[in-house]
Amino acid sequence: MELSILATGIVRILGITALVILSYSMVIRNFPNGWKKSAAIGILFATGAILSMNDAVMPAPGVFFDGRTALLAIVYPYGGLIGTVIAALLIAAYRIWLGGVGVVPGLLSILMLCCVSYAAARVPVRKIPVGFGRSTLIGLAASLSIISVVLLPGEVVATIVGAPLIAVILANIANVVIIVNFLEREKSRLRIIRALEHEASVDPLTKLQNRRAFDKAALRAMNDNRAKAAHCSLIMIDIDHFKTINDRLGHYTGDTVLADVAAIIQKNVRLGDVVVRYGGEEILLLLANTKQDAANALAERVRSEIENTDFVSGSESVNVTVSAGVASLGEKYASMEALLKAADKALYHAKLSGRNRVEVA
Template identity: 40%
Template structure:
């Protein structure tokens, strides 16, 4: 199913409630409570005035009494209800963030990467826009763990992830696929642009110097780059080409960027 079309197929009532919830959250607690109080006041006075008028009694007195009651109760109840809504939304956002985040590096996790990646691939294929992928693997990471301990390895991997994020655009997606392997999804980016981005990341990581127990631990990474081709129908195909390019980077000496073999040759791009 096309991800872009799915929202229009949802229940219209659910969409309206979602829009109302979004508006309330965007308005803020104070403004939302004010609108709630005004709404309750208007509805209560309308009903009270209609009943009083039908009963032939003094409408002004009834409306005044209704206003006093509503203004005494509505702000307090509205504040309590809306505060619970805001707290629930914050909890929901926190839970969602934890569900899509890799605990060690603070980057996105593998599951979220695949979900977003499939959507971006469908969008790129539908609109004919470029999409690229970078696979990143820390060089000699086992040696770091064996020499300095796994805690040092964890810190180093976190620093590598931070260096990557500092280089990327806000639209790019960085995720940890497992172990010391990271992936970057680059929407609206062709092969040449992805290779340039990968080189900037490589240089940024190469400048790392982690102070660890009176020693300096340096890091380098190898990067494999691939761009979406028309015949690719899944994220796995794009991952496979980037993985082959990553293997080439490892085999040719590490601390370098390699593009997918036939793509770099066809595009006349160094990689």
């Protein structure tokens, strides 16, 4: 086999893995963490491997060198167990379909690569940091799968050993290094983007979401209501006499009280509920799939807990109460704008009625 043909094939393999890298960035942006993301990564890596197998280097009839080695060697750290199993099964099925004398060695190689991938994920980053050294070691370990060629007929092995075999091993190592480098860069870039998005949507004092985040959540809630007829409720909460707290005890104490009130509210809601610092000392709760009675009970529970909490700032102990207005989507209020106005109006009535109470729109 001419080395020029092998070199050309290796370049094609690297081109296909570049497409996998580009597609990976789309997967991690559009799939939340969980089994769906793992499955998508497994399918992606399998697709890249299968495309590479269709354009493989063939040193002998039925024997293939392609990009599956590098992709399988790193699938576990990125796709987890689910992604690894999916990738391995799809690649194995396609290798069986291709046939040839290399089927059994190919399947053994797939199994060995999955083991290498799992082992690589178990090595702590503190011992071998992510980078060129770690990638090179993974590539070297992945190249051990080449020993499966011993299962081939002797005359086939004779056409592989020597310079072609060394070149393929080096190409596999280089492929792993290149892929891992770009995948890690993409993960790092996504972490930065998500951190910036988090900062842009979170109030720094209360750690609650801000109005920008509420607008997105409200749009999702309205779409869910139209599609699933799910219930949705709003609770608007305002700290009573908050200006007096600021004027009498200072803004530092006021900020502390506001943050503590926010923490109490956050503690009482579900994971999927949206709690927003809506403005000043106003806090807005968007409760998806929550009926009016449940929203009323939550507002009353929060009001009572805040009333019975001693807020301490330095040497000062502060008694705090809140008023709340509750409104729910339904025949009376069919839009988020109407719901906001209704909750705000109910809060206004709670203030007029003596404060430290919950009013329902």
